[in-house]
Amino acid sequence: MTVSWSISQTKGVTLRLTFILFVLVFAGCLFGIWTRPVGLLASVWPANALMLGMLLRVPKIATPLGWLAGAMAFLLADLLTGSELFIALILNAANLFSIATAYFILSRLSVDLLRLRHPVAMLYILLGAACGGVSAGLVGSLANPYFFDGNMLNGFTFWWITEVVNYVAILPIFLSASWSQVSLYYPNRWGNRSYDWLPALAVVVSCMAMLLIGGPGAVAFPVLALLWCALVYSVFCTAILTLLCSVLALLSLSASSYHLIFSGVDDAALFSIRLGASVVAVAPIMLAIVIRNRNELMEKLRHLSNHDALTGAASRASFLIEATRSVEERQYPHAVMMIDLDHFKLINDQYGHAAGDKALKDTTSQIKTCLRPKDLIGRMGGEEFAVLLVNCHPADAVIVAQRICSAVASQPVALPGGVSLQVTTSIGLSFAERGEPVSLERLLADADAALYQSKGAGRNRVTCSTSDTCRASSQPG
Numbered sequence: 415m416t417v418s419w420s421i422s423q424t425k426g427v428t429l430r431l432t433f434i435l436f437v438l439v440f441a442g443c444l445f446g447i448w449t450r451p452v453g454l455l456a457s458v459w460p461a462n463a464l465m466l467g468m469l470l471r472v473p474k475i476a477t478p479l480g481w482l483a484g485a486m487a488f489l490l491a492d493l494l495t496g497s498e499l500f501i502a503l504i505l506n507a508a509n510l511f512s513i514a515t516a517y518f519i520l521s522r523l524s525v526d527l528l529r530l531r532h533p534v535a536m537l538y539i540l541l542g543a544a545c546g547g548v549s550a551g552l553v554g555s556l557a558n559p560y561f562f563d564g565n566m567l568n569g570f571t572f573w574w575i576t577e578v579v580n581y582v583a584i585l586p587i588f589l590s591a592s593w594s595q596v597s598l599y600y601p602n603r604w605g606n607r608s609y610d611w612l613p614a615l616a617v618v619v620s621c622m623a624m625l626l627i628g629g630p631g632a633v634a635f636p637v638l639a640l641l642w643c644a645l646v647y648s649v650f651c652t653a654i655l656t657l658l659c660s661v662l663a664l665l666s667l668s669a670s671s672y673h674l675i676f677s678g679v680d681d682a683a684l685f686s687i688r689l690g691a692s693v694v695a696v697a698p699i700m701l702a703i704v705i706r707n708r709n710e711l712m713e714k715l716r717h718l719s720n721h722d723a724l725t726g727a728a729s730r731a732s733f734l735i736e737a738t739r740s741v742e743e744r745q746y747p748h749a750v751m752m753i754d755l756d757h758f759k760l761i762n763d764q765y766g767h768a769a770g771d772k773a774l775k776d777t778t779s780q781i782k783t784c785l786r787p788k789d790l791i792g793r794m795g796g797e798e799f800a801v802l803l804v805n806c807h808p809a810d811a812v813i814v815a816q817r818i819c820s821a822v823a824s825q826p827v828a829l830p831g832g833v834s835l836q837v838t839t840s841i842g843l844s845f846a847e848r849g850e851p852v853s854l855e856r857l858l859a860d861a862d863a864a865l866y867q868s869k870g871a872g873r874n875r876v877t878c879s880t881s882d883t884c885r886a887s888s889q890p891g
């Protein structure tokens with residue numbers, strides 16, 4: 415019952431995605447048809463790239479039904495906008511032939527390449543686009559003399575370059591889209607963000623220059639601004655800005671907006687400008703991928719250097735830096751806890767080092783469940799941890815410490831072979847309240863002294879540095 419329900423639910427999702435493919439391709443065709451110059455083929459034709467992008471991102475819709483939905487969208491758009499059935503069939507066969515060729519090549523790439531996790535992915539996209547373009551170009555070379563009174567070579571080059579430009583500009587958006595990439599920036603990007611709107615402004619200014627100055631070099635005007643975007647924004651955002659620049663360049667080219675300096679262009683010049691536009695579109699996205707990878711690596715290294723690899727708690731050095739900052743910011747009242755696992759040497763001796771490691775990991779997790787996100791925990795060495803509870807009154811800190819003692823003691827560590835290990839902790843607490851400033855060193859030393867009182871009093875307990883706060887030591891639970 416549950417299995418058949420989940421199968422029918424999966425079928426429903428696939429059908430919905432197939433419908434989205436249909437709508438996207440249909441909308442892409444209408445955009446291409448409405449922006450194409452009268453009596454000519456469209457130079458901005460996003461439908462093929464939209465269909466290819468959907469099939470690559472959602473392989474489960476690359477079924478006969480998915481292909482049929484795409485084919486119907488192509489045909490319907492042409493027929494509804496007044497094309498003859500025979501011409502529509504031939505031209506859309508070329509579209510599908512091109513998509514199938516590019517899909518055959520690109521669907522063989524690894525997931526890492528298909529998600530643009532490596533800069534070389536853009537070269538594969540260029541290869542897939544070029545091969546898809548060849549398929550369209552072959553049909554174009556036959557169709558051009560027949561339908562448009564042109565010659566075969568022009569038919570081939572026009573169809574080829576149109577496919578390449580559109581695939582290269584649109585596919586990266588589909589392939590890089592993910593919840594983390596949809597954000598404007600790289601996650602955890604460092605540095606001041608106050609001026610991060612400047613690269614986007616530079617794109618707008620360079621696009622205006624492209625339209626106003628014109629000329630064959632105009633397609634390259636936004637390159638510098640796009641490279642700047644690649645340094646600052648995510649791959650997805652860079653791909654969107656690159657697409658907008660490419661579409662603007664192609665539309666203004668086909669509407670002869672370059673007329674100020676550049677008029678009477680011949681076919682060879684048009685081909686050269688379009689090829690230039692597609693190569694130009696690759697560079698910012700490649701750079702954005704390189705920068706994204708570098709930032710992720712830097713983030714990993716920063717995390718590794720600031721955290722203890724075994725338990726995930728802050729390293730001693732990083733805890734001291736962060737805790738000193740908090741204490742100096744006087745976020746009173748605050749409390750410091752020193753936590754030590756009891757008889758930990760015995761665990762290592764009886765069950766081995768791996769069991770000791772597991773006990774350390776599980777105990778850290780238990781401690782973290784009792785803390786708030788703003789509290790700091792650091793591994794000070796061996797089986798000893800320090801915690802800074804910011805904005806926490808002494809009475810509340812005692813409750814948190816007792817909760818940690820109870821949580822650790824009540825959750826045995828599961829070892830291989832069904833062995834469960836009872837672990838307990840001893841805790842020492844010190845406090846800083848408004849009034850006399852107390853240094854972190856002093857708080858740590860006081861908490862350490864209190865911890866050794868807990869050990870001396872029989873372990874598995876909390877002791878405060880000021881005896882009236884804790885009423886000497888207290889048993890958990």
Ligand SMILES: Nc1nc2c(ncn2[C@@H]2O[C@H](COP(=O)(O)OP(=O)(O)OP(=O)(O)O)[C@@H](O)[C@H]2O)c(=O)[nH]1
Pocket residue numbers: 724754755756757758759760762766767768769770771774795796797869
């Ligand atoms: N498995 C494991 N053991 C560690 C690690 N770091 C330190 N130890 C061991 O922790 C043990 C600490 O033992 P002691 O300092 O004698 O403390 P204890 O046995 O917990 O005794 P009390 O603190 O008095 O309750 C030593 O045997 C260290 O080798 C680690 O990362 N993994």
